Amino acid sequence: MKPRTRPTLARRLVSGLATLVVLGTVVVANRPMVAVASEALHTYKINRQSYKERYGHWANLPVPRDFRVNAIHAALLHTGKVLIIAGSGNNKDSFEAGSFRSVLYDPAADSFTEIDTPTDVFCAGHAFLPDGKLLVAGGTKSYEVLEDEVDHAAGVMKIKNESPDGGPHVLEKGTRLVSATGHVYRTRDKVTVPTARKMTHGTTTTVHAGEVEVWVDAVEKGDAAVVGQPAQYSLEGLTGPNLYGVSEKITREKQEYGGDKTSYEFDPVTEKYVKTGNLQDPRWYPTLIGLNGGDVLAVSGLDQFGRILPGRNERYLTAERRWVKAPELKRYFPTYPSLHMMGDGKVFYSGANAGYGPDDKGRTPGLWDVRNNRFQQVPGLREPDKNETASSVLLPPAQEQKVMMFGGGGVGESEHSTARTDIVDLDEKSPRYRPGPDLPKPARYLSTVLLPDDSVLTTGGSSGYRGGKYRDQTRSDLFNAQIYRPDRNVFETAAESTVGRNYHSEAILLPDGRVITMGSDPLYDPTGKNAGTFEQRIEVYSPPYLFRGTRPAITGGPAAVSRGTTATFTTPDAARIASARLVRPSSVTHVTDTDQRSVALGLHRTVGGVDVTVPEKAGLAPSGWYMLFLVDDKGVPSAARWVQVR
The missing domain is CATH 2.130.10.80 (Galactose oxidase/kelch, beta-propeller)
Structure with a gap:
């Protein structure tokens, strides 16, 4: 009788893949075997240690x-x-x-x-x-509001107050303004119109109108209330020239x-x-x-x-x-x-x-x-x-x-x-x-x-x-x-x-x-x-x-450091530390991040630790919290220690 031998690594891998394919075919019976086999191969591939060492x-x-x-x-x-x-x-x-x-x-x-x-x-x-x-x-x-959803003409209106007397005017939400052609518009928000200001230059006194901007919407639907050029509007129920509205245009365009x-x-x-x-x-x-x-x-x-x-x-x-x-x-x-x-x-x-x-x-x-x-x-x-x-x-x-x-x-x-x-x-x-x-x-x-x-x-x-x-x-x-x-x-x-x-x-x-x-x-x-x-x-x-191997560790050190100074952090891995970095945490939206930066620290290895020196320039290391990473000679970083730079 021939002696029993362990299958080679290659044979075991092939056998394992075959098992995955069979199981995948049983579980997902309606899917082609080729697809299941491909997925099994991909899963095996990306989980190999050698793959992760190279690609993550x-x-x-x-x-x-x-x-x-x-x-x-x-x-x-x-x-x-x-x-x-x-x-x-x-x-x-x-x-x-x-x-x-x-x-x-x-x-x-x-x-x-x-x-x-x-x-x-x-x-x-x-x-x-x-x-x-x-x-x-x-x-x-x-x-x-997309253009096809704009039923009522709308626009930004300036409400002006030309009177320097009587104080500010409060206009409630829904205040009505009327155009010269009789179309009515309502304000979306409550606003306060400031008092006009008197300014004297020598013997001449001028009055500068107080003003505030507000959205207005036409009362009626459709295009009839659209205004394509600058125009003036009166406040409904108000007579006199002191308080009025002006707008560049009122449209049914996208808002x-x-x-x-x-x-x-x-x-x-x-x-x-x-x-x-x-x-x-x-x-x-x-x-x-x-x-x-x-x-x-x-x-x-x-x-x-x-x-x-x-x-x-x-x-x-x-x-x-x-x-x-x-x-x-x-x-x-x-x-x-x-x-x-x-x-x-x-x-x-x-x-x-x-x-x-x-x-x-x-x-x-x-x-x-x-x-x-x-x-x-x-x-x-x-x-x-x-x-x-x-x-x-x-x-x-x-x-x-x-x-x-x-x-x-x-x-x-x-x-x-x-x-x-x-x-x-x-x-x-x-x-x-x-x-x-x-x-x-x-x-x-x-x-x-x-x-x-x-x-x-x-x-x-x-x-x-x-x-x-x-x-x-x-x-x-x-x-x-x-x-x-x-x-x-x-x-x-x-x-x-x-x-x-x-x-x-x-x-x-x-x-x-x-x-x-x-x-x-x-x-x-x-x-x-x-x-x-x-x-x-x-x-x-x-x-x-x-x-890629055991990570270095940071076991102690200060919680805060000052720019231009040196601080000591303890590590049992001092002999293999090659670099130290302060990485500022991210604050990101729309791929815009003004905070993210990595600052190199001066490094001196000691027995049981490292001395690191922070740059003096505030523009290089702005005040705030950072993650301190120690990186070894193989490029493997420690887990971070939080440090505040002052």
């Missing part, structure tokens, strides 16, 4: 039904929890019902918590404050989203929104960016009537928790401009943006000196007509002062997109963009995440507008992911995701080194024939470094 691994995150929300915004708090903000979630029914949502996800406990959300912060702006609170400002005051004035600080410790002073201007789709010194600048956005703000920016005085106008920093940007704080305190506008505004205004990249409002244009960006829905990131480490632009598409609902990446070195005397490696496919809405090993994960996106048709594709979501290596200027292929992510999607680095991805608001379902639904599934990506 994706996993679905189970989300309890009661905590599934439309992720419009997301931010990693210094408690390690992820704040997922939906507001009304791009759902008009939720808006009208006053149903606004935020959820906290705790990766350490794998738990979710509902957060009371006082107003509709859908499409607000946000940025971290030095103490770790998240400033959230603006949002939605009114939803868009855009209206911005809100509310502002909050979200406290990670109490896990509550805390009201601050209101914005000076309502803002929908604004960008917020922290400045040296701790204040925050708010730029762009649509006002309460859906008009893009014409360069009126404002400053949040953090110590006083109030907003003030900043006329000295008047500068026009399209909505959600992608801004990056540079080492010298200047703000770089990469050219990436998320949408509203004319295609010939405010779209040129440049360095903005927020001390004197000077703007130095930066040339060289290829395909500048495709900067909308592009992504940009301050490449790691921040000391290199290089910004990279990824993909993008044409203005508005354009079907055009690009695989372009361009890179600019802002330390050059005359900086200009230069070509980087192309993406594998044209991509809009691409998420970019800084990893602690000085690489950049790019994931998600679509080639078409909101995942819609692109060339011969019915749906254009992209599942390929790449890791960009700045030191070699190349993309490396990463494992493919399983969930499409386009408009309204986010990706964030977690303290354990993984990346969480969420959101997506496609126009169509996977067939391309029916309306899409918001993607509420969440995926988590584990980069290759998590499969």
